[in-house]
Amino acid sequence: MRRSVSIAVxxxxxxxxxxxxxxxxxxxxxxxxxxxxxxEVKIDNFSFGPATLTAPVGTTITWINRDDIPHTVVSTDxxxxxxxxxxxxxxxxxxxxxxxxxYFCSIHPKMTGKIIVQ
Amino acid sequence: xAGKLKDEILYxxxxxxxxxxxxxxxxxxxxxxxxxxxxxxxxxxYSLSRLPELSSKNAMGELNFVQISDSHMGFNxxxxxxxxxxLKAAVDKINALSVAPEFMLHTGDxxxxxxxxxxxxxxxxxxxxxxxxxxxxxxxxxxxxDDGKQFLERYGKGSKGAGWYSFDKKGxxxxxxxxxxxxxxxxxxxxxxxxxxxxxxxxxxLKHSTPIVVFAHIPLWSVYPEWGWGTEDSAxxxxxxxxxxxVTVLNGHIHQTLQKIEGNVTFHTAASTAFPQPEPGKAASxxxxxxxxxxxxxxxxITDVNYVQGQHALAVVDSTLA
Numbered sequence: 001m002r003r004s005v006s007i008a009v010x011x012x013x014x015x016x017x018x019x020x021x022x023x024x025x026x027x028x029x030x031x032x033x034x035x036x037x038x039x040e041v042k043i044d045n046f047s048f049g050p051a052t053l054t055a056p057v058g059t060t061i062t063w064i065n066r067d068d069i070p071h072t073v074v075s076t077d078x079x080x081x082x083x084x085x086x087x088x089x090x091x092x093x094x095x096x097x098x099x100x101x102x103y104f105c106s107i108h109p110k111m112t113g114k115i116i117v118q
Numbered sequence: 119x120a121g122k123l124k125d126e127i128l129y130x131x132x133x134x135x136x137x138x139x140x141x142x143x144x145x146x147x148x149x150x151x152x153x154x155x156x157x158x159x160x161x162x163x164y165s166l167s168r169l170p171e172l173s174s175k176n177a178m179g180e181l182n183f184v185q186i187s188d189s190h191m192g193f194n195x196x197x198x199x200x201x202x203x204x205l206k207a208a209v210d211k212i213n214a215l216s217v218a219p220e221f222m223l224h225t226g227d228x229x230x231x232x233x234x235x236x237x238x239x240x241x242x243x244x245x246x247x248x249x250x251x252x253x254x255x256x257x258x259x260x261x262x263x264d265d266g267k268q269f270l271e272r273y274g275k276g277s278k279g280a281g282w283y284s285f286d287k288k289g290x291x292x293x294x295x296x297x298x299x300x301x302x303x304x305x306x307x308x309x310x311x312x313x314x315x316x317x318x319x320x321x322x323x324l325k326h327s328t329p330i331v332v333f334a335h336i337p338l339w340s341v342y343p344e345w346g347w348g349t350e351d352s353a354x355x356x357x358x359x360x361x362x363x364x365v366t367v368l369n370g371h372i373h374q375t376l377q378k379i380e381g382n383v384t385f386h387t388a389a390s391t392a393f394p395q396p397e398p399g400k401a402a403s404x405x406x407x408x409x410x411x412x413x414x415x416x417x418x419x420i421t422d423v424n425y426v427q428g429q430h431a432l433a434v435v436d437s438t439l440a
Binding site for chain 1: 232
């Protein structure tokens with residue numbers, strides 16, 4: 001019991017600390033926060049749609065599996081990797097750096113796609 | 119006949135007048151699996167769906183075993199909302215065999231999502247089968263999220279690497295291979311260097327007359343690379359088996375029965391106990407086929423008369439039981 005109290009105190013302290021850092025960074029993030037970009041890639045019929053997606057830095061891409069077979073979203077270069085997504089399950093990743101990010105379904109590797117972040 | 123069949127894919131349009139009484143029955147019909155009879159070093163394969171037509175003479179051999187595949191336990195979409203029921207139906211057919219098979223091979227996709235309870239359900243259902251020994255290889259659905267750790271813990275005792283192994287039964291040498299790990303973007307199934315080296319060593323000291331049975335999940339021949347239905351480095355694996363007179367390769371993955379004969383090797387894919395998939399290239403994607411009951415007979419099926427006596431000591435086959 002005593003232990004959980006001290007954890008709670010510690011959590012509050014950490015949360016406060018994190019809050020301070022966030023405030024400090026707010027100005028830097030302001031432009032990204034004004035235009036939050038969320039874009040969806042649909043997985044259907046054993047393909048990613050659109051197969052190539054171009055988005056600005058800071059965009060969060062959400063993949064949603066509309067197939068009746070499970071799929072995964074795995075970066076070819078190891079940048080991101082979803083758990084297996086059953087029907088209607090989603091996976092999101094925020095792209096904070098520009099670049100080209102090829103990815104594929106590790107269960108059905110013929111399924112490939114690409115995110116271009118500018 | 120044998121010459122004509124060489125290098126030819128044989129689709130499986132059954133012409134056998136199934137009476138259609140409900141979905142489960144149709145699916146059970148579609149997905150049962152195969153009874154394999156080794157006789158004189160020659161493997162014959164019979165669909166379990168036609169057992170009533172199998173004479174006891176046909177079922178006699180020095181070795182009988184059963185192949186089932188692609189149970190996909192946990193799948194619950196319209197193509198088959200009761201995959202446990204269709205697997206049980208397959209077990210019932212296995213238990214009805216006049217000669218009890220010595221063991222079963224399961225060529226992968228035991229589970230749909232690699233969940234422990236899915237494996238548990240299959241284990242439970244297969245416990246009621248008369249053959250007590252089941253030899254497994256993983257499908258890609260069995261190694262999700264954990265690189266196959268759970269599969270190895272459950273089914274891989276005594277195996278090497280990602281779960282490959284071999285064993286001998288009544289003079290025949292059985293080899294279980296794993297081609298669903300470390301799949302690369304844009305690629306096909308892969309065996310990998312370590313497994314290929316093991317295979318070369320495993321068969322090195324066997325007599326050329328030893329009948330070889332290889333089983334793996336993804337076909338070891340290029341059924342339809344556009345859908346990933348093939349294995350990148352299967353040619354190298356098969357090169358180690360060239361010296362043998364009789365080689366049979368059993369696969370699952372594509373949820374339909376196809377066969378092909380190439381030299382001394384007969385390739386054979388088993389139906390799924392769960393749901394059918396379209397013929398190569400006949401649909402936009404290889405997803406599960408939702409088939410109206412009245413059309414099932416046209417798209418699922420068992421193997422046509424197809425006995426082929428090989429030119430070597432080998433032969434093959436999927437035969438009718440008539």
